[in-house]
Amino acid sequence: MGKTVMEPQDAMFFPRCNDIHMWFMKISIDIVFLRREVSEGKASYWVCSTFESVQPWRVLPLRDPRATDTLELAVGAIQRFEICIGDELCLS
Secondary structure (H helix, E strand, C coil), rough: CCCCCCCCCEEECCCCCEECCCCCCCCEEEEEEEEEEEEECCEEEEEEEEEEEEECCCCCCEECCCCCEEEEECCCCCHHHHCCCCCCEEEC
């Protein structure tokens, strides 16, 4: 919130968050809901759902009950990186 520009390489990761709202936002963003799974001590992140070009001041929140975490990206990032449901993402 409060940002007026999100650069193409920018991202914000919200752990333990499976819903977002767009109130007070000034820009549109892409949203990726992730499911964190731990196997043999290693965390993996799987794409549960994606939402492209989510507009600011959207009245209803976006939610994915299967997700454990949320990734907010600059508009166009989902297409540019070809992020699809079921993909495993490496977050570092």
